[in-house]
Amino acid sequence: MASPYDPVATDPPLLERSSEIKTYTTSKFTYPGLRVFYRRHQQADRLPKSPAPIPLLVFIHGLGGSVAQFHPLLTSLTSVASCLAIDLPGCGRSEFSVRSWEAYTTDALVELLETIIEDYREKEDGQGVVLIGHSMGASLAALLASPRLPPQTSLNKHVVGLIAICPSSGLPSQKQITIFRALLWIPEFIFNFWRAWDRRGGSGSTSVNRFVGADADSEAKRLQDLYNNQSNTSVWRRMAWGCLPTYVNGVAQGGMPSKETWEKLNVPVFLVGGENDKVTPPREVAKVCDFLEDVKTISDTISPGTSVLADSAAPVDIVAAGSKIDAMTSLGQGHEDTRGCADQEPAHKTRVAEPEEGADDPVTPTEQAASLPSLSLHPEKVVRSIIMGKPATHALLYTPSTVRILAGLISDFMVVHITGRLALGWQLQYLSQDGKWDVKNLRKWQAVEPVSEPIGGIFRAIKTLREVDEDHSPSEFVKKWVGSSRTSSTFRTTTRFTTLRASRREEYITTSSQRCPRSRLRMRRSRASLRLLTRSAPNKRNGRRERTGERSTMLESIAITASTERDFSSSVTLLSDAAIPRRRLLSILLRAGPRASSMLISRTGSMSGTLV
Structure with missing residues (x-):
């Protein structure tokens, strides 16, 4: 009988149907048994391909995470673009076959991701890529989008956007790295004992509350407990070790991206944090904003309570106990529980664009012909950030109370700052021009009476109210038709x-x-x-x-x-x-x-x- 935490048995149907197990070889290692999720846009062949197809959305999970954590987001975003997600070696449904610690360094994982993305990207048509990373995955995405020496592939030239969810600002101090390396030398059986102690109480354990909060709903706690139990201690230790840089003559080499990596980005960047995030506190988003906009230099000193290794389902608590998150000064963005954090400085060098007021509704089509939005192969650099208010935590991408808001924020950013062709409303309007809801059918619809004659002396048929109708308010409709002569006919x-x-x-x-x-x-x-x-x-x-x-x-x-x-x-x-x-x-x-x-x-x- 399969374990209730088995990643295969608990895999959502959407992921199971569109996944395959493949083997990939990089310049140093061969990784067998990797789970790759790829779902091509169902109407990709009918949408315009000039100058390039709609960008490919690539999802990268964090330390100890898996593709399954992106399932709620994929449910929304697979309808607007082709989506690709990878279980890193030993994570989720991917096999833990390669035991070498060098195979799990940041550079090795970035090269592996480049190889897989290039395998699915429509290179002959010049398709762009939007990178969506969570926690450590956001750091890997930043490395993929920035120019590196020596370059492994030309992928960074085709990255048209970066969305970092709960990102980490970069490297800790050399002293802290030494301490963490010593902790990672602890034998694995002690780590497993520590994990078992931390997971006492199941969905109500300290391990779960660290990520979703003690006040989270039962579904969020159930999912976090599932992901924590699916996290492999051996894989987590190797990836955590690979995230730490080595120092040569006082200069950090390798490991997580630092300020130098972030400031080289020249694509639209959207940073999302959670107010209740105890793993990567909201101030990490502010630091990354400063890196990107180059307004001031951030000290290399790590504040108390800042996580050195940002994880998605860590085996142990890597945040200092009793730490408090500093309040960030932020500007409201109009959502009742969502706060913006990057639009308060008018002197930023990087332009911060706001969504256009009065934009077309992304769902309801209008009668006007769909104009073709522009698609730039190299969009202008834009930096936007937002801190989602309570109860947003490090698990905001799969918590039911926050994931819908997150999906809307990501979709809006891509439509406004990357290309309007990623708008679902525009796609429906463009695809419907060949006959289903054209002007002729619209005129037929408008010619139909809103209320029919009595049917059998009892019932009347009523048209569905549409937004494009002259009167589409139910209250106005009732006022118009309740007192009319047509509704006072004989009832027998x-x-x-x-x-x-x-x-x-x-x-x-x-x-x-x-x-x-x-x-x-x-x-x-x-x-x-x-x-x-x-x-x-x-x-x-x-x-x-x-x-x-x-x-x-x-x-x-x-x-x-x-x-x-x-x-x-x-x-x-x-x-x-x-x-x-x-x-x-x-x-x-x-x-x-x-x-x-x-x-x-x-x-x-x-x-x-x-x-x-």
Whole structure:
């Protein structure tokens, strides 16, 4: 029986369907059994390819993470572009076959990623690449996007954007690196014991709360517990060791990217942090912003509480206990729990662009022909950053309460600063020009009456309200059609009521064919019949049940045949007081026709709640 933490058994269907296990060889190592997720855009062949196809989105997970952590984001972004994600060696579903520690250094992993990306990128068409990295993956993405010597491939020339989620600002001090190297020399069985102790309590353990917070919802805690248990200690130690640079004559070589790497970036960069992130605190985003914009020099001293190694599912706690995150001065961005952090300095050398006001809605198409947005092979450098407010943590990319906001922020940034061709609304509009929703069909739709003639004397068909309609507000629609002459046509209802008595069987047949002006007379007749029923002598044993049933049946007749707001409202109120089943009351509303239903909905909000 498979373990509940088995990465194959717990792999989401989207990832499972579009993944394959492959072997890749770099200049130094051969990595067998790597899981590669690739989902090509379903309409890629129909979208424009001049001067290049829509960019390829590449997802890079962090230390101890996996492709599965990107699943919620991939669910949203696979509909706008081709997506590629890789489980690094020994992570997720990839095999841990290569045991050499040198195979897990930062340089070795960057070369491996370059090889895989070049294998899937449409090189002959000049396709660009947008790198999306989380935690340590953001550092690997920065190395891929920056020019390096010697260059392994020409990939950095085709990177058109970088999105860093919970990034780390770079290298710790030489003294701290020495301490961490000593900790990594601890035997593996001690590390495993430490992990077991840290994971006590399952989804409520310290290990889980470190990433998602103690107040996170149960689904976020379940996912974090899953990822923590899938993290391999041997792989984590090797990658953590590879992230640490070596010092030659006091100069750091290798390891995580430093200021020199970040400031060389010449592409649009979007930095996202979480206010409650205890692994890579929000101030790390501010430091990277300063690197990119070159406003001032940041000291190499690491503040207390800053993580030297940013991880996604670490076996041990690498953040100093009791550390507090310094509050960052930031500017609100308009989201109720999202704060921006990079738009407050007007003297930045790098231009910080804001989304255009009044931009077209990305989902609802309009009748106008879709213009072709520009696609630059080398977009202008733009630096934007945002700190998502509580409860955003280091796990914000798979926490249900934050991932939808994150997906929207990423999509907006790519549309505004990389290319408008990544907008889902534009793609739908462009693809629909060949006939499904063209001007001819739009005119046909506009020619259809909003409300049909009565169907069977009871029902009316109502068109779906669209944003492009002249009147698409439900309240305005009700005002226009409820009082019109078309909705006061004759209703003919014949209802047969049968009342069982202990002494005799009585039948009451009520027939109404009157128009609305005569509804008061019909109401009086119905009330008279109701009084006749209530005066009848009930059976001693079942009297209350029979009387309630008779009274409800007559009130149903009054509601169905009502043509004025007063009669309908009063009868339905009496029905509600009679405590009849909600399903039966809903059936009455449907039989009463659209006019009576709209009168009820527009007049009483509490009644609509009783039907739910």
